[in-house]
Amino acid sequence: MEKIMSKKRVLITGGNKGIGLAVSRAMLELGHEIIVIARDFSDFPLGGLPDVTEIECDLSKLETLPALVKEVGEVDILINNAGYMQPKYTYDNYPVEAREHIMNVDLYAPVELINLFSEAMKRKKYGRIVNTASIAGQIGHPDVWYGIAKAGLINATKIYAKLLGADGITVNCVAPSPTETDMQKDNSEERKKEFKKTVVSGRFAQAEEVAKAIVWLATDCPEYITGICLDINNCSYPR
Template sequence: MTTSTETTSAPSRRRTVLVTGGNRGIGLAIARRFQAQGDAVVIMSRSGEDVEGIPAVTGDVTNSESVDAAFAKAAQIAGGPIEVVVANAGIADDGLLMRMSDASFENVVDTNLAGAFRCARAASTGMIRRKGGRIIFVSSVVGLFGSAGQTNYSASKAGLVGLARSIARELGGRGITANVVAPGFIETDMTAALPEERQAAYKATIPAGRFAQPDEVAAAVAFLASDDSAYINGAVIPVDGGLGMGH
């Protein structure tokens, strides 16, 4: 029995790929997908520990100097400037609007939105020189759909759409694309730990009637990084089973 990563068509050539937050969950599934295609993959995380045969660099997306250093180190490991950047690193700090502190809002936005900006900026110089590159932001259905108790998280994930589309207009003429993948509920340890009745309630709101597998998100990311997506720019690809209905 073959896995979905094994059936993915190989890229026309080996590319250098950096995945932030690639040490677990969706990020790790994305990193594995690219590695299975034969790409030179490096993950970036705060710990900087290699994961299951995938090399890693230490990087804090809330710090510009840390991001720049991580990209330089990743380029050394991968054998050249980063050609595909997947900005996946993110945090959540949920709470009701009337009780949410400034720090809670600012920390989430700084990590999820400004962190993605820092990564895109770090990659842009090399991409401009090569006249090509792929920038992919991992957003969320709640960034487009909204979610009570997640004003900070929703705002940060919605901001990625404007970020991608502005980059697309600014750098599209140089062969660089910037797109967004917006996952819905994903089958992870976190969702598995939810009570069965809560899982059932969530699934009842999803037309597909189930949570997604992490590799289904990875497949969308891999497509946006492929040669086949060269004319897709500034797009938002939902991977949510119909929950957001294209919002």
């Protein structure tokens, strides 16, 4: 990748591993400054590099987000990537605490970060926001609250694109199908095998493939493209 002329401040939640780490690497290669939000940086390979700031934060604790935003300061690009699933729970046996936790991390925290960071973006008349949703938000998922949260994030993308567009802020999301990341350890081998039958390539997406789409939406994507959900599913859900 060629470095760009205009250096941006990029905040990436969950930028320490998986898709988020691939986004972090790509943004650094483009010459941007990145701020990575995660709960654990013990295996973070970019730690200590120039233009990399690590901030430990549990996004499920929504009451801490205003202080987090104050600590970070203004950003040009917000990548709401952090998320997880809990397939060990069934729809009829899903503890209230587990439901609240996943909704906080996968939906409420991204929305609140949009609310908070967009204030400075509106003053500058510039901002790029990209949310990592999922095919689960389009076709459902055995982890019902994961699917519900991701569906909500897709809808929030459309809402905020309308609310913030007049201020020079684009809001888009990606909806990848299963991707080769640590999250796959939570899926059964049977489920993974069945999914691979539905895609034309017979494999999961690579984190770098999803990251390229996120980075494009956050950087080179025309301003006129906003409020979209970019499907990344290898024809497992063509529409």
